[in-house]
Amino acid sequence: MSRRAADLPLASDSTRRTIPMIVGAMVYLAALALAGTFALDGTVRQWSDSLRGALTVQLPGVAGAPDGVEAQTRIDTATAVLLETRGVLSVATVPHEEAQSLLEPWLGAGDLPPDLALPILIDVRVDNEAGINFELLAQRLEDAVPGARLNDNGIFLRRLVTLARSVQFVGIVVVAIVALAAVSIVVFATRAGMTSHRETIELLHLIGARDSYIARRFVGHALYYGLLGGFIGLVLAAVTVAGLVVAAQGLGDMLLPRLSLGYEVWIALLCVPIASALISMVTARTTVMRTLRRMP
Amino acid sequence: MVRFENVAKRYGHGPEVLRDLTFQLRPGSFHFLTGPSGAGKTTLLKLMYLAQRPSRGTIEMFGHDVGKMRRNDLPPLRRRIGVVFQDFRLLDHLSALENVALPLRIAGARREQIEAHVSELLAWVGLAGQINARPSTLSDGEKQRVAIARAVIGRPNLLLADEPTGNIDLAQGLRILHLFEELNKIGTTVVIATHDRSLITTFGRPELRLSNGELTLHKAAPAPATPHPDAEPARQA
Secondary structure, eight states: OOSOOOSSOGGGSTHHHHHHHHHHHHHHHHHHHHHHHHHHHHHHHHHHHHHTTEEEEEEOOOTTOTTSHHHHHHHHHHHHHHHHSTTEEEEEEOOHHHHHHHHHHHHOSSOOOTTOOOOEEEEEEEOGGGOOOHHHHHHHHHHHSTTOEEEEHHHHHHHHHHHHHHHHHHHHHHHHHHHHHHHHHHHHHHHHHHHHTHHHHHHHHHTTOOHHHHHHHHHHHHHHHHHHHHHHHHHHHHHHHHHHHHHHHHTTTSSSOOOOOOHHHHHHHHHHHHHHHHHHHHHHHHHHHHHHTTOO | OEEEEEEEEEOTTSOEEEEEEEEEEOTTOEEEEEOOTTSSHHHHHHHHTTSSOOSEEEEEETTEEGGGSOGGGHHHHHTTEEEEOTTOOOOTTSOHHHHHHHHHHHHTOOHHHHHHHHHHHHHHTTOGGGTTOOGGGSOHHHHHHHHHHHHHTTOOSEEEEESTTTTSOHHHHHHHHHHHHHHHHTTOEEEEEOOOHHHHHHHTOOEEEEETTEEEEEOOOOOOSOOOTTSOOOOOO
C-alpha cells in the first residue's frame, strides 16, 4: 500500500474542474469589490484632507478692468469682512491669470474677450473647530459686496463622502452576495458528490464510520477547490487591480486624487482566497453532517 | 449477543414485512436464516446490522437497547458486526487490500498494522496473489472472499452474511462456509441467510426460518461427517 487511496473518490468527480473555476470567478468579483471599497476609502480621505477647512468666496468681476480700482475695492471689502470673522485663518485672492487658466479648458488659451467679467475668487482657510456660522458670513459678504457668494466646500465634501460611503456599502453588499453564491455552489457540489457516491457513503456508514469521518473527506475536497479557486481569482484580481492602478496614474491629478492601494488592501485581497477556502470547508461539513443525519 | 422482542418492520405505510419477531442469539452460536424470497431475510439482517430501525419492538445488541441509543453511539456498535453483502459492495476504485482495510482505517488503526493484518487475512482466504487487484478484475468467487475478509478483518463479535454463496459455485460456497466455521470456533456469532438447503444439511446448524414475516427456530439435523472443503455436498431435493 505505497500510496493510500481515498475512501471516497471525490478527485475523479466532474465538479473537480468546474467548481474551482466558478469559485475563482466569485473570488475575482469579491476581490475587485473589496479593492474598490478600500481604494475609494483612500481617495475620499485624500479629498477630505485637501478640502477640509477650505472656502471660496466669489465676487462679481469688473468687465474690462479686472485689476482696476473697483475690483480692488470689492476685494478689500470682502477681505475685511472675512478677517473680522473669528475662525478665519487666512485669505488669499486668486490672481486674475490663474482664474483665466481655469477657464482655458472651455474657452481655449489666449486673450479672453475684454467685456467678459471674470468672477474674482478668494481662497479662505478656516479653523473647522471654530464653529463659524457660514450662513451669517455669506449674508455679511452679500451685504458688503452685492453679488458676493460664499462657496462652502464642506457641503460638497459631505455630499462626496455620502456618495462614497454609498458606493462602499454597495461594494460590501456585492462581497456578501458573492459569499452567499459561493455557499450555494458548495452546497450544490457537495450534494452532487454525496448523490454520486451514495453507495460508498452507505457502505462506510454501515461498517462503522462516524459522520465526521465521512464529512472530513468532503471538507478536504472543498478545501482543495476553495483554495484553488481562490488562488485563480486572486491572481486575476491582482492583475486587474494593478492594471487599474497603472491606468489611474496615467490620468495624473486631472480628475481624481492619486489612486492609492496601501498594504492593507493587498492583505485584504490575500484574505479573500483564505475566506473562500474556509467558507467552502464549513459549508461542505455542514451540508454533509445534515444529510447524514437522515441515515439511521 | 442479539435479542429481538416483538420486533416488527414496515416500509412507509405498507404492510408489516416482519411481525412480532422474538428470538435471542447466544454468543458463539451459528444459525442459518432461511425462507422463501420476499420473506424478509434481508430486512431482518438489516435490522441486525443497524442499517434500519424497527417500526416497533425492542432490539438489543451486545447488551445495548438500540432504540434508546443516541445516533452518535451506534458506529462503535456497527464495528462489532461484520457483514457480507449479497452484492459484495466492494469499492471499485480501491484494491482488494484497500477494500479489506476499510474497517481498520475507519477504526483508526495504524498503517503498519493494517498492512500486516490485511495481507495475512487475504492470504488466509486464498487471495495472496491478488492483493493489488481491483474488484472489476476479480471473479465472483474472489470478490466474495474479499467481501468476507473485509467483514472479518475487525474481529467482529457478530458475522452476518446475506446469501454468501449465491453468486459462486458449490465448491467455493463450501470453502466459504468453512471459513465461517473457523471464525465461529474462535467465538464469532454467525448468521447466514441462504436458500441453499444442501449447505444447511451439510453443516447441520440450527435454522431460523422466516415465513410470512414470522420467525420459527428449527433445531439442527444431525450433521453428516464434516465434509472436506473441496468435496461435493449432498444436494437435497
